[in-house]
Amino acid sequence: xxxxxxxxxxxxxxxxxxxxxxxxxxxxxxxxxxxxxxxxxxxxxxxxxxxxxxxxxxxxxxxxxxxxxxxxxxxxxxxxxxxxxxxxxxxxxxxxxxxxxxxxxxxxxxxxxxxxxxxxxxxxxxxxxxxxxxxxxxxxxxxxxxxxxxxxxxxxxxxxxxxxxxxxxxxxxxxxxxxxxxxxx
Amino acid sequence: xxxxxxxxxxxxxxxxxxxxxxxxxxxxxxxxxxxxxxxxxxxxxxxxxxxxxxxxxxxxxxxxxxxxxxxxxxxxxxxxxxxxxxxxxxxxxxxxxxxxxxxxxxxxxxxxxxxxxxxxxxxxxxxxxxxxxxxxxxxxxxxxxxxxxxxxxxxxxxxxxxxxxxxxxxxxxxxxxxxxxxxxx
Numbered sequence: 001x002x003x004x005x006x007x008x009x010x011x012x013x014x015x016x017x018x019x020x021x022x023x024x025x026x027x028x029x030x031x032x033x034x035x036x037x038x039x040x041x042x043x044x045x046x047x048x049x050x051x052x053x054x055x056x057x058x059x060x061x062x063x064x065x066x067x068x069x070x071x072x073x074x075x076x077x078x079x080x081x082x083x084x085x086x087x088x089x090x091x092x093x094x095x096x097x098x099x100x101x102x103x104x105x106x107x108x109x110x111x112x113x114x115x116x117x118x119x120x121x122x123x124x125x126x127x128x129x130x131x132x133x134x135x136x137x138x139x140x141x142x143x144x145x146x147x148x149x150x151x152x153x154x155x156x157x158x159x160x161x162x163x164x165x166x167x168x169x170x171x172x173x174x175x176x177x178x179x180x181x182x183x184x185x
Numbered sequence: 186x187x188x189x190x191x192x193x194x195x196x197x198x199x200x201x202x203x204x205x206x207x208x209x210x211x212x213x214x215x216x217x218x219x220x221x222x223x224x225x226x227x228x229x230x231x232x233x234x235x236x237x238x239x240x241x242x243x244x245x246x247x248x249x250x251x252x253x254x255x256x257x258x259x260x261x262x263x264x265x266x267x268x269x270x271x272x273x274x275x276x277x278x279x280x281x282x283x284x285x286x287x288x289x290x291x292x293x294x295x296x297x298x299x300x301x302x303x304x305x306x307x308x309x310x311x312x313x314x315x316x317x318x319x320x321x322x323x324x325x326x327x328x329x330x331x332x333x334x335x336x337x338x339x340x341x342x343x344x345x346x347x348x349x350x351x352x353x354x355x356x357x358x359x360x361x362x363x364x365x366x367x368x369x370x
Contacts, residue, residue: 013348019225020345020353021206040204043228045240045322053238053324055230079359086361090369133318137230139238141322155347160205162340162358163198165365168205171356173347174264176271180350184275 004121004150011050014147017076017122018044018052020170022158023085025075026056027106028065028114035093036104036117037062038085040161042074050144051129057138061093070128071112072142075120079157079169084119086165111146121156122149189306189335196235199332202261202307203229203237205355207343208270210260211241212291213250213299220278221289221302222247223270225346227259235329236314242323246278255313256297257327260305264342264354269304271350296331306341307334 018024027036042054052074056063066072077085084102091101099106099115106115109125116123126142133139150156160168177185203209212221227239237259241248251257262270269287276286284291284300291300294310301308311327318324335341344352362370 015225016348019206020347021204040200041229043238043240044226045324051322053228053240053322055228055238082359082361083364086364090364090366137236137238137326139230155353157356159359160345160355162205163201164360164370165362166358166360168340168358169356170345171342171354173351173353174267174344175349175351176267177350179268179271179275181275185349 003118005152006122006148006150009122009147009149011144011147012047014050014124014144015044015047017149018042020158021160022076023161023167025077025085025088025117025120026062026066027073027075027117028062028069028071030065030069033065034097034099034106034115035062035065036088036098037093038089045141049129052126052142052144054140054142055138056140066140067131067134069113071114072126073109073112073114073116074124074126075117076122076156077159078121079159081119082159082167085159109146116148122147188303190337191307191333191335194307194332194334196329196332197232199235199309199329200229200232202334203227205343206345207261208346208352210262210270210273210302210305211247211251212258212260212302213247213254213256215250215254218250219282219284219291219300220247220250221273221283222278223274230326234314237311237327237329239325239327240323241325251325252316252319254298256299257311258294258297258299258301259309259311260302261307261341262344263306264344266304267344267352270344294331301333307332
């Protein structure tokens with residue numbers, strides 16, 4: 001399965017991966033610097049254009065990079081990467097290069113300057129859509145302009161932060177498809 | 186375990202339940218009407234005050250109730266409620282009373298007019314904090330003013346929507362507490 005073999009993915013469907021609420025890794029680059037941060041405070045905001053809202057504290061080293069460049073990549077790590085995820089979230093990009101420190105491989109993106117993280121199950125290239133809520137709430141609205149998603153497995157074992165240093169690992173699926181209206185699937 | 190025995194819960198800690206990204210049930214009441222909707226597009230926005238951002242489409246019957254009253258309750262259902270969750274998400278409050286239709290019990294809240302849903306693991310009473318992004322994005326920012334959370338089990342088996350009528354059920358926990366800085370726990 002590793003490294004994940006990824007394909008282009010329809011932008012209107014990225015909710016399938018982000019709506020369950022996984023921890024993600026945000027990669028960015030600006031003026032010769034690059035960084036990665038963990039992020040748990042994000043949500044889907046629109047299907048088309050594919051908008052994602054998120055909160056990035058100005059206390060993060062990445063804040064200046066994503067705001068300055070107006071770009072980032074949202075990367076979806078899986079449970080086997082839990083040490084890298086915890087590590088990335090507990091040091092500062094002002095002190096270490098997180099790609100090197102956690103053996104994460106930067107790969108050139110197609111439509112933004114920020115690097116993809118090769119080891120992740122999915123990568124969503126983002127351009128800043130609306131920064132008006134940044135001063136008050138650190139709330140960024142991104143448009144996903146390109147999505148790379150692994151073809152196998154269908155359901156990645158994502159990590160979901162529970163606090164106190166613990167992550168929930170994505171569990172089994174239960175379908176109620178027969179109860180759904182077609183338009184709501 | 187049922188019905189859940191709930192206690193007051195510190196507002197600054199509600200992220201432990203919402204950050205993993207569960208589907209929630211939003212209950213509301215306004216001008217003699219009440220309704221429930223499912224919601225998967227939400228995120229934490231601030232610890233103190235405890236702010237939660239969410240997207241509620243104006244196509245929902247609940248939209249007028251939450252906007253008109255400026256209040257709602259965010260209720261956290263567990264996997265045993267999957268039929269009610271799928272049911273609530275696939276009919277309109279304009280046609281049915283969802284409390285009756287899905288055997289959900291309304292309980293008076295302490296600080297808002299919207300009812301709690303008794304069967305849920307947790308209930309977060311919310312007052313509208315900022316509606317300025319509603320016209321453009323259907324983006325509401327709520328302040329949680331009171332939280333009721335079950336004491337057992339510690340980790341509820343929440344539901345996380347994967348699309349196509351399928352929910353991921355919260356899985357096992359993996360701790361990396363020893364790798365966390367105290368301030369980040």
